[in-house]
Amino acid sequence: xxxxxxxxxxxxxxxxxxxxxxxxxxxxxxxxxxxxxxxxxxxxxxxxxxxxxxxxxxxxxxxxxxxxxxxxxxxxxxxxxxxxxxxxxxxxxxxxxxxxxxxxxxxxxxxxxxxxxxxxxxxxxxxxxxxxxxxxxxxxxxxxxxxxxxxxxxxxxxxxxxxxxxxxxxxxxxxxxxxxxxxxxxxxxxxxxxxxxxxxxxxxxxxxxxxxxxxxxxxxxxxxxxxxxxxxxxxxxxxxxxxxxxxxxxxxxxxxxxxxxxxxxxxxxxxxxxxxxxxxxxxxxx
Ligand code: C2E
Ligand code: MG
Ligand code: MG
Ligand code: MG
Numbered sequence: 466x467x468x469x470x471x472x473x474x475x476x477x478x479x480x481x482x483x484x485x486x487x488x489x490x491x492x493x494x495x496x497x498x499x500x501x502x503x504x505x506x507x508x509x510x511x512x513x514x515x516x517x518x519x520x521x522x523x524x525x526x527x528x529x530x531x532x533x534x535x536x537x538x539x540x541x542x543x544x545x546x547x548x549x550x551x552x553x554x555x556x557x558x559x560x561x562x563x564x565x566x567x568x569x570x571x572x573x574x575x576x577x578x579x580x581x582x583x584x585x586x587x588x589x590x591x592x593x594x595x596x597x598x599x600x601x602x603x604x605x606x607x608x609x610x611x612x613x614x615x616x617x618x619x620x621x622x623x624x625x626x627x628x629x630x631x632x633x634x635x636x637x638x639x640x641x642x643x644x645x646x647x648x649x650x651x652x653x654x655x656x657x658x659x660x661x662x663x664x665x666x667x668x669x670x671x672x673x674x675x676x677x678x679x680x681x682x683x684x685x686x687x688x689x690x691x692x693x694x695x696x697x698x699x700x701x702x703x704x705x706x707x708x709x710x711x712x713x714x715x716x717x718x719x720x721x722x723x724x725x726x727x728x729x730x731x732x733x734x735x736x737x738x739x740x741x742x743x744x745x746x747x748x749x750x751x
Contacts, residue, residue, distance in 0.1 A: 492545040495531065500555055504530050507562045508728035509579070511737070512699060512719045515712070518743030522578035524614065524721065525563040526728045527555075547584050556587045557596055560611070564600035566731055567610050575738070580612040580642065585619040589626060594633045601637065608638025614665065615641065617649025624655070631660055642699065647687060661696050666717070668702020675707035681715075688715050 478486065499505060509523040529537040546552040560581050567579045587593050593613075601608060613634055620627045631641050640662035647667045651659075666687060674680040691698045700712045703722030712720055726737055 489545060492542055493549065495533070496529070496542055496545065496549075496555075497551060499529055499531060500551070500558060504532070505555070505558060506530050506536075506730070507559060507566070508730060509566070509734050510721060510728040511726050511734065511741075512721045513725050513743075514719050515717055520738065520741065520743075521576070522580060522612070522719070523734065524580045524728075525559060525566075525582070527559050527582075543584065547586055550586075552584045552586050553590065553592070556581075556584060556593070560593070560596055561600055564604045564606060564611060568604035568606055569731070571606070571610075573735075575735070578610055578612055578640075580614050580640075582644065583613050583615045583619065585616070585622065588615055588619045588630050589622060591626075591630050591633070594630060594637070597634060597637050597639060609640075610638075612640040612642060612662075614644040616644045617646070617651045620651065620655065620659065624658075628658070628660060635660060635662070643696075645701075647683070653690070656690070657694055661694075663697035663699050663718070664691050666698060666700045668722070671700050671702045671708055671712070671722070672704070673708070675705070675711050681711065684712075684717075685715055688717065692716075 506528050508526045508528055510526060511520045512522045512524065513520055527539050527543075529539075529542055531537050543552070546555050563579045563581050567577065570577050583593065597611060600606070601611065615631075635641055641660070642663045642665050643656075643659070643661055644665045645667040646664040647670055664687070666684065670680055670684055670687070672680075674684060688698050697718040698716075699719040699721065700717045701721050703709050703712065703720045703724045705724060708722075709720060709724055726734075729737060
């Protein structure tokens, strides 16, 4: 409650602020410990290629299996990790885990590219380049196995530095994808300067696109822009068959979403892949 009538005005935290402070303190006590005690878990969500229906790549998505609270989604701890600096060891752990998993799959004859999400902080701190070189070597991975997804906010702080790091990651064989595309503020000029392989269309555009003419025009415009810049387009958040069909028609290259599969544990993904049969499109479709 803010006291406004007295001479000395002071503000007391609102219940919402109190809750956030308490949450920050809980994370401060527990997340580092969770990371050290191996409580983090990486899930993998497939990406389906348009046309052939094949699955050649997956995205790694971290969760925290807290003994106290159960499975915690990344939205509830990644921003804390970014603010506290814990994102550096956490991000490195995800990359190492994804690399080890990719190597296991290669030994099983499964050739899957694995994409890792990068926080803006990880891009400015260029140790991610050394980390990539190291995990490729340690796991004897082919250079075209690990990819990175980064958001437009990664480019704001220091664009030149970001470009340099992106260039070095790509020279090690990684693809770099711009995540949540359409929700940030990059200009076309900026977009044209970034050395990218693909953009990931944010799920907010994909949602209900079959029903909304404005979203349809937006997606068409984004796909045309990506084509002009020679970036591939990956759509995230595909939940319905009609969204899927629309995306096929406008020429999106890969699709990801609950329509195909949720993020899964490695064994679940292996089972899913065994049961999955790609449904190639008819030649005249699209
Ligand atoms: P993102 O990279 O944009 O990942 C897509 C999110 O959408 C994931 O949420 C995924 O589970 C969810 N999703 C996938 N398909 C669908 C769908 O059809 N419908 C809906 N409604 N959602 C779908 P998740 O796993 O909770 O991750 C949220 C965000 O946390 C990620 O967004 C990413 O920004 C961040 N994140 C996850 N793992 C990492 C990580 O290892 N490092 C960093 N820095 N960030 C991570
Ligand atoms: Mg992502
Ligand atoms: Mg995304
Ligand atoms: Mg997104």
